[in-house]
Amino acid sequence: MAQKIGEETEIKVDLKTIGMIVGFTISLVSMYFALKTDIAEAKELPAPEVSKIEFSYKDEITRNSIINTNEKVEGLEKSVGEIKQQLDKIDERLYQISKK
Structure with a gap:
């Protein structure tokens, strides 16, 4: 207890x-x-102030990184398209071989 x-x-x-x-x-x-x-x-x-130059640098860096990312994505899309074409060719060849 x-x-x-x-x-x-x-x-x-x-x-x-x-x-x-x-x-x-x-x-x-x-x-x-x-x-x-x-x-x-x-x-x-006092509150920290962001100067005009600092803002423009940050804006430029952001824009450049967006552009670089877009370029990389476009390159990857092209690569994926090429790989798909190659796979289609390989698939077609395998189909032709299996028919014989």
Whole structure:
């Protein structure tokens, strides 16, 4: 049968456990305040601006990568078409051989 927790329940905690609990609590509180000050500091900083040159470079890079991808896809489509033609020829030859 399970024991009931009440006023007479005794909990034994040694000094080492109490020290660990206190240390953990102190570290959590210090982390909270450090994050709070970092957030407040970040709110005061000016928003980063994207210059016109930086935007044009990023736009150019994006456009070039799209063009390169399209060229690669077109090359792959041609290769697939050639492979299909070769497979059709091989299939036709195998059919001719199997008829004999």
